[in-house]
């Protein structure tokens with residue numbers, strides 16, 4: 001996969017919320033930041049991209065080939081840190097890892113010990129997922145999101161619960177995570193985000209703007225991403 005194009009994507013969730021995406025072109029190797037106020041539609045967009053929500057309308061193109069929304073071709077190529085914590089109650093890290101490996105039919109992949117080591121978790125693989133802290137869960141899910149070597153990785157609020165070392169580790173590794181992949185990271189922590197983003201996708205009230213290169217934002221806005229964000233918000237108010 002080299003590019004993903006999204007056109008005319010619509011998802012109506014309620015009378016007051018409608019997601020609309022037009023002409024969003026995503027390139028492999030790039031890290032996209034998805035930013036916007038609370039309730040803007042970031043999670044909704046990510047859920048549409050990974051098949052957790054079925055859009056009402058719209059078209060994906062992968063490498064210029066049209067792909068049905070929620071087609072298995074795209075689903076097997078997506079990794080996310082979304083999880084319904086309740087559904088993992090009682091399961092150990094090893095159980096969750098084994099399920100993941102089974103679901104994707106994987107072999108020749110990193111061991112769970114290596115995964116835990118890479119995300120800086122010094123815990124036993126028999127540990128129950130729901131007994132871990134928020135940040136520990138976040139680290140584990142980040143590791144798990146790329147085990148099946150997906151082409152598209154969607155990380156919703158990956159800094160949530162991470163301690164400062166966890167944030168540093170994430171920022172250190174994010175560039176290698178994006179190699180050969182499209183990486184979309186959604187977060188409100190703009191100061192951290194602007195250190196590693198290639199392009200920024202602003203969203204508000206379900207409307208997605210064209211991706212803007214981070215280097216343009218640095219050139220055009222004195223205070224960087226926060227200035228750009230504030231200006232987009234003002235324009236929409």
Ligand SMILES: Nc1ncnc2c1ncn2[C@@H]1O[C@H](COP(=O)(O)OP(=O)(O)OP(=O)(O)O)[C@@H](O)[C@H]1O
Nearest residue numbers: 013014016017036037038039040041042043044045
């Ligand atoms: N299942 C649902 N049914 C109806 N409305 C929903 C549903 N899920 C989300 N919404 C609404 O859709 C809008 C977008 O929500 P979404 O969670 O995508 O925003 P977000 O940008 O991720 O917000 P935040 O930054 O607060 O996480 C909100 O108005 C929300 O209340």
